Amino acid sequence: MIKLSNLGYVILSMQDPASWQAFGTDMLGMMAVPGNGAEGHCFLKMDEAPHRIIIEPASDDRFACGGWEVADANALAAVAKQLEAAGCTVTPGTAEESDVRAVTAFVHTNDPAGNRLEVFHGRASDATPFTSATDVNRFVTEGIGLGHIVVPAPNMDETHDFYASVLGFGDSDDLNLPAPAEGVPPMRIRFMHADNPRHHSLALFNFPAENGLVHMMVEVDELDTVGKALDRINAAGIPLMSSLGRHCNDNMLSFYVIGPGGIIVEYGWDGLQLDWDNFEPTVSTEGDTWGHHYNMPSE
Ligand SMILES: [Fe+2]
Structure with a gap:
């Protein structure tokens, strides 16, 4: 099976792409770049890649998708076959869309x-x-992708099985937390790694997310x-979703900010990188060693 190697880019759909770009530069310290100049689009660069965050104009604000890298055209064709064999509809991107993403295909x-x-x-x-538009020395991306995304998966078992058995993601941690309110199930987050040392590049959360993303x-x-x-974020009065804290499973010391369009960004340091040949997936019931006091926007 061809495994996906890393999270190469994310695409946000925004009514006001420029406001997200300004948040990315002024608050997160990314670099605004022209990309391919596609009308209405904004692009944020984080490293040597052409850009990592693509913001496309849209009629509402939502997370569009993550883009996962494979080695070459043969690997891409093989992944498309894996998906089709699993019953997925696989659609090739157009040349124009590939150009926006700065990819071959x-x-x-x-x-x-x-x-x-x-x-x-x-x-x-x-x-x-x-x-950096601010003072970021370096985003930690080399060989491990731009970071991670957590996406909604109320049908957790089916979605987890898809990423594991069709796309080759491995399990990192299965975090079980109490129900956030009466009458709803306990929370469960399944953390998965792509074919690189980052503790998780993807996680699945068993609740819906209105804008398509739990956080990135x-x-x-x-x-x-x-x-x-x-x-900077506090001075600008931008709301936090969580205070500073450190996660148990990937050791990330981070805070969570609610960016334009309700896109939640975890901004972290010191995340674990692992050798998967010598790793046993964990099951845990504690999310944090300290901090991370959450302020859920829906509450
Ligand atoms: Fe996270």
Whole structure:
């Protein structure tokens, strides 16, 4: 089976792409780049990749999809076959769409929970060096993708099985937490790794998410960079979804901010990278070693 190697990009659909781009630069320290100049689109660069966050104009605000990398055209064709064999409808991206993503080719499909995902190959680094709009020395991405996404999967078992058996994701942690309110099930988050050392590139949450995303995570290389971003966000009066804290499973020290369009971004440092040949998936009942006091927007 061909496994997906890393999360290469995410696409956000926004009524006001420029406001998300400004949040990405001024608050998160990313770099605004012109991308391919597609009308109304905004692009954020984090490293040597042409860009990592693509913001497309839309009539509502939502997470569109993640884009997962494979090595080459043969691997992409093999993944498309794996998906079709599992009964998925696989649609090749157009040349125009590939150009927006700065990839050679991609396909898209939906997981059993209805989340769109894209699989691509051929994304050359570009010649533009990354320069942070603030003071980020480096986003931690090399060989491990841009970060992670957590997507809604109320039909957890079916969706988990799809990512594990059709796309080759491995289990990292199965986190079980109490019900967030009376009359709803306990919370469960299944953390999965792609074919790279990052503790998880994907997680599945057993509750719906109105805008298509539970949260996305980006990682920086210094603790002070997290603190300074938190200062900027607090000074700007942008709401947090969670205070600073450290996760048990991937050791990430992070906070969560509610970006434009309700897109929740975890901004972290010190995430674990693992050797999967010497790893036993964990089952846990504690999310945090300290902190991460959540303030759910829906409550
Ligand atoms: Fe996270």
